[in-house]
Amino acid sequence: MQILAQAPTTTTTLPFATFSVLRRPQLVVTMPGSKTETLALAGALGGGVAALLLLWIQKRRKDDVGAIPAIKLPAGSWFSIQALFKLGKDNIGYGSGRLILQAVDPSIGIGSLVIFGQKTILLRDPELVQEVLQKNHQAGGDYGKSFKGSPLDGLTDKTFGRGLFFAEDQDPQWAVAHKILTRPFSHRGILNMVPLMCEQVDCLVAALECKMRAGESVHMYDYLVKMALETIAVCSMGTPFDSFNSTEPHPFPVAFQAVLDAMFALFNVPTQLWSCCVLTMWRMQKAVGVMNGLIDEIIRKRFDKETSSSGKAPDLLDLMLAEGSKLSRENVRSQILTFLFAGHDSTAAAMSSLIVFLVANPRVEARLVAEIQQVVGSGEVQAHHVSELTYLDWCLKETLRLLPPAGSYQRMAFQDTILGGKWKLKQYTPIWVDVFALHMDPETWGADAACFVPERWEKGPPHAYSYMPFASGPRSCIGKEFSIMEQKIVAVKLLQRFTMHSPTAWTARTGSVLIKASESLPHTILGIDAEFSPQQFFVGASIPVLLQLRDPPC
Numbered sequence: 001m002q003i004l005a006q007a008p009t010t011t012t013t014l015p016f017a018t019f020s021v022l023r024r025p026q027l028v029v030t031m032p033g034s035k036t037e038t039l040a041l042a043g044a045l046g047g048g049v050a051a052l053l054l055l056w057i058q059k060r061r062k063d064d065v066g067a068i069p070a071i072k073l074p075a076g077s078w079f080s081i082q083a084l085f086k087l088g089k090d091n092i093g094y095g096s097g098r099l100i101l102q103a104v105d106p107s108i109g110i111g112s113l114v115i116f117g118q119k120t121i122l123l124r125d126p127e128l129v130q131e132v133l134q135k136n137h138q139a140g141g142d143y144g145k146s147f148k149g150s151p152l153d154g155l156t157d158k159t160f161g162r163g164l165f166f167a168e169d170q171d172p173q174w175a176v177a178h179k180i181l182t183r184p185f186s187h188r189g190i191l192n193m194v195p196l197m198c199e200q201v202d203c204l205v206a207a208l209e210c211k212m213r214a215g216e217s218v219h220m221y222d223y224l225v226k227m228a229l230e231t232i233a234v235c236s237m238g239t240p241f242d243s244f245n246s247t248e249p250h251p252f253p254v255a256f257q258a259v260l261d262a263m264f265a266l267f268n269v270p271t272q273l274w275s276c277c278v279l280t281m282w283r284m285q286k287a288v289g290v291m292n293g294l295i296d297e298i299i300r301k302r303f304d305k306e307t308s309s310s311g312k313a314p315d316l317l318d319l320m321l322a323e324g325s326k327l328s329r330e331n332v333r334s335q336i337l338t339f340l341f342a343g344h345d346s347t348a349a350a351m352s353s354l355i356v357f358l359v360a361n362p363r364v365e366a367r368l369v370a371e372i373q374q375v376v377g378s379g380e381v382q383a384h385h386v387s388e389l390t391y392l393d394w395c396l397k398e399t400l401r402l403l404p405p406a407g408s409y410q411r412m413a414f415q416d417t418i419l420g421g422k423w424k425l426k427q428y429t430p431i432w433v434d435v436f437a438l439h440m441d442p443e444t445w446g447a448d449a450a451c452f453v454p455e456r457w458e459k460g461p462p463h464a465y466s467y468m469p470f471a472s473g474p475r476s477c478i479g480k481e482f483s484i485m486e487q488k489i490v491a492v493k494l495l496q497r498f499t500m501h502s503p504t505a506w507t508a509r510t511g512s513v514l515i516k517a518s519e520s521l522p523h524t525i526l527g528i529d530a531e532f533s534p535q536q537f538f539v540g541a542s543i544p545v546l547l548q549l550r551d552p553p554c
């Protein structure tokens with residue numbers, strides 16, 4: 001027997017319509033097996049299921065509001081790192097940028113992907129980048145720099161330590177060191193370093209002249225690395241590594257590269273299995289021991305006043321070892337390692353890419369040479385010339401746009417928050433500011449985004465946050481002005497002295513990949529064949545060049 005609630009009706013018929021008016025519900029008793037009962041039962045069940053379904057759909061919709069869309073991996077890749085490697089044949093550093101440009105809707109500008117086992121947010125939209133960089137931890141905002149949960153976190157303490165580059169925002173030593181080191185990297189501080197920079201570039205020019213006289217082609221990247229390492233070593237700690245004078249490489253750059261090689265090898269393995277990579281770990285620790293031993297000795301000598309700054313002003317070591325600096329000896333070592341790390345390969349990669357673009361674009365090179373002739377002539381380049389070299393500035397910016405040495409950098413949501421007034425972020429979600437995607441986005445830069453066009457800089461960037469090679473905010477590059485000054489001095493001195501051509505046929509060196517001009521590199525048009533090293537932390541293109549003396553010299 002079933003008891004069902006039923007709402008009987010009173011029916012009224014008018015000439016044009018029929019109304020059914022509900023009366024107060026009554027209890028209707030039905031006997032099992034009757035037709036009425038089966039129909040009522042089915043109706044009640046159907047209604048229940050429909051109501052549940054409606055509730056579930058409503059809840060799903062509510063949860064979905066603000067959920068960041070997951071990035072669809074390209075066909076044939078079954079996990080994100082594999083996709084990033086596949087899209088970054090030249091260097092994995094550009095893999096995420098290419099993925100975003102392919103897979104993230106420009107009208108949304110944000111996507112999520114599981115990288116190294118962490119749900120990571122990738123940004124393509126300059127407005128969202130602006131919000132993340134502006135609402136930083138130091139300004140009381142929700143975003144900051146931290147490697148929590150990333151494989152880099154564990155490796156940093158074992159290798160370069162927590163100098164400025166690798167320190168977390170919450171690390172009190174970052175603020176102390178940042179305050180001390182801001183002064184030497186201010187505009188005035190850099191002007192003091194110009195004579196030291198010029199000396200190192202002269203050593204580069206002399207070494208290149210030797211190669212030219214021997215009729216040999218030169219891999220410019222290798223020579224620029226030596227020059228940039230010497231420059232930062234002399235400017236920061238008054239101690240050269242003699243890269244140009246000695247036939248044997250100095251143990252520091254050798255150990256440095258061994259550490260990087262080990263780090264790259266470990267990135268290919270899940271962190272849980274690192275303890276099984278005994279040989280790689282041993283090699284890494286051995287190389288770290290060599291680096292630390294050399295830097296500790298340099299610090300000791302300065303502490304004991306056996307050495308002094310190379311320039312007129314106190315250098316980084318003087319400032320960090322000064323009484324009351326509050327930095328431990330170990331932290332001073334990490335800072336020096338950080339400056340050597342962040343300060344040489346980055347600039348060398350940028351300069352090497354500039355040479356590739358100049359050799360590929362003779363029209364641009366001719367305009368640049370004419371500007372140098374007009375502003376500097378054939379004499380020594382001075383700091384005041386540098387601000388007058390507008391076209392050179394455009395060429396450097398365009399190079400850093402197309403081949404940014406730092407392809408991306410990470411920030412993190414320090415608490416649950418909403419990005420762009422819409423996107424829900426959970427505490428400790430990593431956010432990648434994808435420089436490559438920002439710089440190459442045709443939505444922002446136009447249809448010729450992939451082409452080398454220095455003239456586009458006459459108007460400035462299309463959005464204040466669409467060009468971010470050095471980042472922005474408190475964790476932006478402290479060495480930006482240093483690097484730009486160094487790059488400009490190198491460009492002037494090289495173009496005053498030499499013309500450069502690429503040999504007709506050449507092959508990539510072991511460990512590097514050759515990208516043919518005819519082969520389309522997604523999102524970047526190089527114009528000529530160029531080589532990339534997947535093992536480089538900072539990305540840059542390289543070519544061998546044949547040098548000739550410029551006639552007449554400018």
Ligand code: HEM
Pocket residue numbers: 145164165166178232338339342343344346347350404405406409410469470471474475476477478479480482483
């Ligand atoms: C073309 C050359 C360079 C590029 C593209 C570059 C790029 C960057 C970027 C993107 C960051 C921010 C990284 C992040 O937020 O995780 C950074 C930070 C940093 N850079 Fe550079 N950099 C260059 C040259 C240099 C030079 C020459 C030096 C040293 C003289 C230097 C020292 C540093 C340091 C110490 C930091 C960490 C700053 C902090 O967090 O307090 N960089 N760089």
